[in-house]
Every structure is written in structure tokens, then in C-alpha cells.
Amino acid sequence: MPLGEEKNGKCDGSIYVNNPHLDSMTDDILYHFNLGTSTHDLPKMFGDVKFVCVGGSPWRMKSFTEYIAKELGLVDPNAEYPNICAGTDRYAMYKVGPVLSVSHGMGIPSISIMLHELIKLLYHARCTDVTVVRIGTSGGIGLKPGTVVVTKQSVDSLFQPHLEQTILGKPVVRSTELDKELAEELLQCGKELGEFEIIIGNTMCTLDFYEGQARLDGAFCSYSEEDKQNYLAEAYAAGVRNIEMESSVFAAMCKLSNLRAAVVCVTLLDRQKGDQLTSSHEVLNNYQQRPQALVGHYIKKKLNISKKS
Amino acid sequence: MPLGEEKNGKCDGSIYVNNPHLDSMTDDILYHFNLGTSTHDLPKMFGDVKFVCVGGSPWRMKSFTEYIAKELGLVDPNAEYPNICAGTDRYAMYKVGPVLSVSHGMGIPSISIMLHELIKLLYHARCTDVTVVRIGTSGGIGLKPGTVVVTKQSVDSLFQPHLEQTILGKPVVRSTELDKELAEELLQCGKELGEFEIIIGNTMCTLDFYEGQARLDGAFCSYSEEDKQNYLAEAYAAGVRNIEMESSVFAAMCKLSNLRAAVVCVTLLDRQKGDQLTSSHEVLNNYQQRPQALVGHYIKKKLNISKKS
Numbered sequence: 001m002p003l004g005e006e007k008n009g010k011c012d013g014s015i016y017v018n019n020p021h022l023d024s025m026t027d028d029i030l031y032h033f034n035l036g037t038s039t040h041d042l043p044k045m046f047g048d049v050k051f052v053c054v055g056g057s058p059w060r061m062k063s064f065t066e067y068i069a070k071e072l073g074l075v076d077p078n079a080e081y082p083n084i085c086a087g088t089d090r091y092a093m094y095k096v097g098p099v100l101s102v103s104h105g106m107g108i109p110s111i112s113i114m115l116h117e118l119i120k121l122l123y124h125a126r127c128t129d130v131t132v133v134r135i136g137t138s139g140g141i142g143l144k145p146g147t148v149v150v151t152k153q154s155v156d157s158l159f160q161p162h163l164e165q166t167i168l169g170k171p172v173v174r175s176t177e178l179d180k181e182l183a184e185e186l187l188q189c190g191k192e193l194g195e196f197e198i199i200i201g202n203t204m205c206t207l208d209f210y211e212g213q214a215r216l217d218g219a220f221c222s223y224s225e226e227d228k229q230n231y232l233a234e235a236y237a238a239g240v241r242n243i244e245m246e247s248s249v250f251a252a253m254c255k256l257s258n259l260r261a262a263v264v265c266v267t268l269l270d271r272q273k274g275d276q277l278t279s280s281h282e283v284l285n286n287y288q289q290r291p292q293a294l295v296g297h298y299i300k301k302k303l304n305i306s307k308k309s
Numbered sequence: 310m311p312l313g314e315e316k317n318g319k320c321d322g323s324i325y326v327n328n329p330h331l332d333s334m335t336d337d338i339l340y341h342f343n344l345g346t347s348t349h350d351l352p353k354m355f356g357d358v359k360f361v362c363v364g365g366s367p368w369r370m371k372s373f374t375e376y377i378a379k380e381l382g383l384v385d386p387n388a389e390y391p392n393i394c395a396g397t398d399r400y401a402m403y404k405v406g407p408v409l410s411v412s413h414g415m416g417i418p419s420i421s422i423m424l425h426e427l428i429k430l431l432y433h434a435r436c437t438d439v440t441v442v443r444i445g446t447s448g449g450i451g452l453k454p455g456t457v458v459v460t461k462q463s464v465d466s467l468f469q470p471h472l473e474q475t476i477l478g479k480p481v482v483r484s485t486e487l488d489k490e491l492a493e494e495l496l497q498c499g500k501e502l503g504e505f506e507i508i509i510g511n512t513m514c515t516l517d518f519y520e521g522q523a524r525l526d527g528a529f530c531s532y533s534e535e536d537k538q539n540y541l542a543e544a545y546a547a548g549v550r551n552i553e554m555e556s557s558v559f560a561a562m563c564k565l566s567n568l569r570a571a572v573v574c575v576t577l578l579d580r581q582k583g584d585q586l587t588s589s590h591e592v593l594n595n596y597q598q599r600p601q602a603l604v605g606h607y608i609k610k611k612l613n614i615s616k617k618s
Contacts, residue, residue: 019530028526031586032518059398087590089368090415106399109416109554113518119528157475166466167520168532168540209341209422211476217337219428220565221328223477231477245418256529277340281396 013129015122016258028124030117034087037124045084046125050098051299052118052132052259053292054111056246058083058092058103064135064292065094065101071296072097072303099299104134104246108163108207111246115253122259131182131260133298134250135291138203138242139213140267141232145279146287148196148294150186151178151203151263152239154247157212159204159238163248176205176251182262189298196266196290201241203263205248213243215275232272242267264291322438324431325567337433339426343396346433354393355434359407360608361427361441362601363420365555367392367401367412373444373601374403374410380605381406381612408608413443413555417472417516420555424562431568440491440569442607443559444600447512447551448522449576450541454588455596457505457603459495460487460512460572461548463556466521468513468547472557485514485560488569495571498607505599510550512572514557522552524584541581551576573600 022028027038035042053068055061062081069075074097084093091114092103102118104111111134122130140147153161154176163174183200190198210218214228235243247263254261266287268277277284331337338345362377364370371390378384383406393402400423403410411427413420420443431439449456462470463485472483492509499507519527523537544552556572563570575596577586586593 017528019525019528021525021530021534025526025585027585029585029587057398089366105414105416105419106422107414107416107418109516109518109521110414110419112516113415116519116527116529123528157478159478165517165520166515168523168536169466169468169543172520206475207418207421208474209418210425211474211481212418214477216328216330217334218425219326219328219432219562220425221330225330227477234478253528276334276336276338278338 014258015119015127015130016256017119017123018256022120028120030121032088032090032113033085033093033117033121035085035121042121042125046095046100046121047127048098049095049100049122049125049127050130052100052102052130053135053295054102054104054114054132055135056104056106060288061092061101061103062094065096067292068099068296068299069096071300072099107245108205108249112249112253115250119253119257132254133261133295134246134263135295136244136246136263136265137268137288138244138265139269139271140242141236141240141271143199143241143267143270144197145267145269146196146290147267148190148198148290149203149242149265149267150183150190150198150200151247152183152200153202154178154205154251154263155202155238155240156248157204157206159235159240163252174252175255176248177255178251178262179260182260186262186264186294186298189301190294193293193297195293198294199241202239203247203265204235204240204243206243206245209245213271217275229272243271264294266290323567324428324436324439325565326428326432327565331429337429339430341397341399341422342394342402342426342430344394344430351430351434355404355409355430356436357407358404358409358431358434358436359439361409361411361439362444362604363411363413363423363441364444365413365415369597370401370410370412371403374405376601377408377605377608378405380609381408416554417514417558421558421562424559428562428566441563442570442604443555443572444604445553445555445572445574446577446597447553447574448578448580449551450545450549450580452508452550452576452579453506454576454578455505455599457499457507457573457575457599458512458551459492459499459507459509460556460574461492461509462511463487463514463560463572464511464547464549465557466513466515468544468549472561483561484564485557486564487560487571491569491571495573495603495607498610499603502602502606504602507603508550511548512556512574513544513549513552515552515554518554522580526584538581552580573603575599
């Protein structure tokens with residue numbers, strides 16, 4: 001199969017690994033999770049997973065697990081939620097009922113390692129019909145801080161909806177298309193909650209937080225405030241409403257693996273008005289709870305619907 | 310100043326920020342460190358820093374601090390080494406005497422955020438003559454696992470010694486040259502220690518651990534074992550002896566900031582013989598201590614020399 005032409009979009013709900021070599025491996029070590037097929041019973045541990053939430057910070061993913069346990073009525077007052085990846089400090093992973101919560105660090109390479117291993121984990125565990133949502137933070141463009149953006153398309157720094165990767169030294173371009181129906185459902189959930197502003201918009205995914213996002217406050221900056229504002233205005237005109245650092249490879253890898261995927265990020269500031277995060281710790285913390293409240297509402301709704309049917 | 314033409318290489322030992330906007334800021338919040346110029350006395354906290362060691366894992370950087378405290382005779386039996394960035398889980402930072410130790414997560418974007426804030430921190434703290442060493446892990450090519458590689462040149466996936474970044478949607482190419490003298494000094498230290506094999510070689514820096522490094526065991530793989538071996542052989546012919554995910558931006562940013570910089574990574578496996586990390590936890594742990602032993606020896610030597618002179 002030539003590079004760049006990968007199969008995707010199977011309809012049976014199973015997780016799809018695009019790798020013929022995996023079948024001939026007697027053991028698969030998921031090194032950065034400190035898990036493996038010969039050391040762990042992955043179907044038993046993870047076979048019932050239907051929702052995976054991922055986010056940059058290990059603390060936030062632990063707090064999401066505690067929150068979702070409460071929301072789903074699965075709280076055992078004596079229960080601690082152990083970090084399933086306790087043997088490593090690369091990622092943190094928690095599980096409560098059908099919901100898995102995994103941290104991914106910052107940036108495309110960091111989330112890409114996690115997703116390779118997560119996709120193999122779900123595949124080895126024989127999970128089906130899995131929905132994955134990235135809950136994160138971002139800089140907004142032309143939005144009131146605290147607004148939640150559900151990503152329509154993840155675009156690169158030229159506002160194109162694809163990701164260029166390098167494989168064996170050659171460029172491979174992958175689509176960053178996300179599940180439209182899921183994005184609409186999440187928007188609807190936000191409106192039902194009515195606790196914060198929520199919109200659908202394009203999300204720009206960059207390789208750098210400072211120069212890559214036209215910030216004026218990094219260690220290096222060779223452009224003017226006007227150059228910055230022009231670039232952000234171009235992005236806005238291309239439908240970009242927020243900027244973060246993981247959505248493109250997240251969208252591309254989930255699409256290749258037959259995972260329904262969405263990106264929900266809160267905006268911590270309006271980049272047209274500044275670069276530094278000057279809001280108080282308390283305000284920023286409150287903002288960061290919004291994506292998890294949204295996804296909590298969505299999961300509850302989905303589980304109720306499936307119970308009724 | 311046009312993009313891509315940045316000043317560098319000042320001779321007075323001071324840290325150089327290439328950003329005229331910083332001078333007009335009344336406060337600088339180093340968000341991902343949870344530090345700032347108006348909340349912390351950075352010159353008092355960090356003014357004496359002469360060596361900075363950075364590595365992916367927070368645990369490893371804490372363990373490096375404990376190790377270096379012992380080596381430098383700075384151990385206070387009652388002392389804990391508090392995480393200076395305790396208010397955030399993005400990075401961990403420890404300090405003992407003139408040695409600062411900071412984690413950077415995995416991949417170019419993650420280390421790039423850390424370096425922007427580290428360079429500003431050293432600048433605000435008015436540090437001079439600072440040496441920065443990345444101590445990490447890597448995959449080797451044609452080397453016995455456990456061999457330590459001191460990077461001669463950090464090259465990209467086409468084996469070119471530069472890093473292409475995107476700023477305001479336009480490509481900017483930066484040199485990834487490292488300090489040759491420092492690399493030779495570190496090689497010499499390794500030979501003096503005589504505890505493990507050590508070489509100087511080129512290091513390939515990739516954006517992905519699986520497909521980006523020609524692994525056959527990721528969630529996706531559309532090439533054959535032969536394609537992989539050919540690519541690794543090409544890399545070897547270009548002088549590449551190990552592969553990791555942070556050296557290029559580390560080299561580029563340190564060069565722009567007038568920081569003497571080196572990359573010292575241990576190889577955990579020989580990629581021509583496999584992809585998975587099958588060595589025992591104990592063996593891998595032992596390997597990971599080698600770069601820190603090397604840098605410990607180097608720092609001790611430097612401090613003794615400066616005491617004698």
C-alpha cells in the first residue's frame with residue numbers, strides 16, 4: 001500500500017490498526033504506558049471502555065475521573081482512582097466504568113506517542129464503538145475568555161485542514177477531519193447546560209506556543225505587534241476561533257483508527273488583546289472545568305439513552 | 310530584521326533574548342513554570358545558576374538533583390529538594406547549588422515551551438556563562454544498547470543539520486549547531502569515567518516515535534521491514550548514531566540565546582535489531598543513569614577547576 005493511502009472508515013465499530021506487522025508479534029509492549037499484552041490482561045482491564053477523554057495535564061485527567069465518577073453515580077466513598085500507568089511518569093491513566101481518562105502532555109509528538117499506544121490498547125482489548133474527546137485549553141481569537149470551542153476542522157498554520165508528517169524521510173499528508181455529528185451533539189449539550197458560552201469553529205494547531213502562535217512574549221520574537229494582529233486576523237477570516245497544539249494529529253490518528261473524535265477546548269484569553277495569561281488561578285481553574293462539564297453531560301446523556309433503548 | 314536572520318554568538322557570557330518587546334513588559338509571567346517577575350525574585354532564586362540539565366521525565370530530573378547534590382557534597386541529610394514548579398504539572402524544576410534541573414516532556418513542542426521560559430528565566434535572573442545539557446534516552450543505530458552518544462550535529466529526518474519552524478505561517482530555518490568544545494569535553498569525561506561505552510555522533514530528531522522513526526510496531530505502519538532497514542542504513546551513512554525527539558529545537562534555541570549546549574543520550578536498544586524495549590526495568594534504569602553520571606563528572610570537574618584557578 002503506498003504511503004498516504006490508508007484505509008479508514010470501517011462501519012462495524014471496531015478499532016482499526018493500520019499495521020500488518022502487529023499480527024506477527026507475540027507480545028506488544030506499550031512502553032510509555034508501562035503496559036503490555038503479555039504482562040496485562042488488556043481485554044479484562046479495558047474491554048468495556050466506550051469513552052476516552054484525553055487532555056494535556058495529568059492532574060486535570062485525574063480530576064476529570066473524580067468528576068465523572070460522581071456524575072455517573074459510580075463513586076465508591078472508599079475508592080481511590082489509581083493511576084493505571086503508575087510505573088511510568090510519561091502519561092497518567094484513570095478508569096471509571098466505561099470512561100478512560102489519559103493525559104498526553106503538550107504538543108503533537110507527545111500526544112502522538114500516547115495515541116499510538118492508546119489505539120493499540122483499545123485494539124488489543126477488543127473495544128468497539130469508542131468515542132474519544134480531547135478536553136483542553138487554548139487561546140481564543142475574538143472570543144470572550146472562558147468560551148468553549150468545539151472544533152469543526154483542525155487546521156495548520158496556513159489554515160489547511162490537514163497534517164503533514166514525515167515517514168522514512170518522505171512527506172505524508174493526512175486529513176484532520178473530525179466527526180461532524182459528534183461536534184453538533186456536543187454543541188447541543190453545551191446549550192442544554194447553559195453555564196458558559198459555546199461555539200463551533202476551526203482550531204489552529206501549531207508546533208510552538210510562542211513564535212508559532214504569533215506571541216510577542218517568547219524568548220525570541222522578530223515580528224511586530226502589527227504583524228501579529230494581521231496574522232490573527234487572517235486566521236479569524238479562515239474561520240479559526242482558537243489555537244492549541246494537539247488537535248491535528250489527534251484528528252488524523254482517530255480518523256485512521258475508526259474512532260469517533262471531537263476536540264473541546266476552553267479559551268483562556270483573547271489573543272487579539274494579549275499574550276500572557278494574567279487571569280487569576282481561580283478564574284483559569286474555573287474555565288478549565290468547562291470542557292469536562294460538557295463531556296460529562298454528553299456521556300451521561302449517551303449512557304441514559306442506551307439504557308432506555 | 311527579516312525572519313530567519315537572528316543575531317547570536319555574543320561573547321560576554323550573558324543570556325541573549327532575541328525579543329525587543331520584552332523590555333516594555335512590566336511583568337513577565339512564565340506560565341508553564343508558575344513563576345513570574347512580579348511574584349518571584351528571580352535573580353535571588355536563580356542568579357547563581359551555571360549549569361542547567363534538562364530531560365524528558367520529571368522523576369529522572371528529581372533523581373538527577375539528588376545525585377548531583379551527593380556528588381557536589383551539598384547534601385543536607387534533612388533536605389528535601391522541593392519542586393520549584395510545584396504549582397503546575399507541566400514541568401518539574403529542582404535546584405541544588407549552581408545546578409538547575411528541569412523536565413521538558415516529550416517532543417519538540419514540549420521542550421520548546423520549556424526553553425522559551427527557561428531562557429527568559431535565566432535572562433531575568435541575570436545569569437552568565439550558563440551551560441545547558443540535555444540528558445536523555447534514545448534509540449541507537451549500530452550500537453550496543455547502553456552506549457552513550459554525545460551529539461555532534463542534530464539532524465532532521467532528511468539528515469540535514471537544521472530545524473524548520475513556521476512563524477506567522479512562513480518557514481524559518483535555524484541552525485542546530487552545538488558547542489563542539491563542550492561535546493569533546495563530555496566525551497573525555499566519559500573516557501575518564503570508563504564505566505560505559507561513549508561516542509560522538511549525529512543525532513536524528515523526529516516529530517514522532519513510531520512512524521517518524523521507522524518503527525514497525527506503531528498503530529499504523531505502511532512500509533516493510535526492508536524499507537525500515539534501508540532508511541536506518543541511510544541514516545547511519547549520514548553519521549546518525551541515535552534517534553530522539555528534542556535535540557534540534559534544543560540546539561537551535563540554545564544557540565540563539567548564547568547558551569553553551571550539549572546533548573547526551575543513552576541508547577536503550579539497537580534499532581537495526583528491533584523496535585520494542587524488551588530489556589528489563591532494571592537494565593533500562595541502569596542505562597538511564599549513565600548520562601547523569603557523565604554530566605555529574607563534568608560539573609564536578611568544572612567546579613574544581615574554577616576553585617583551583
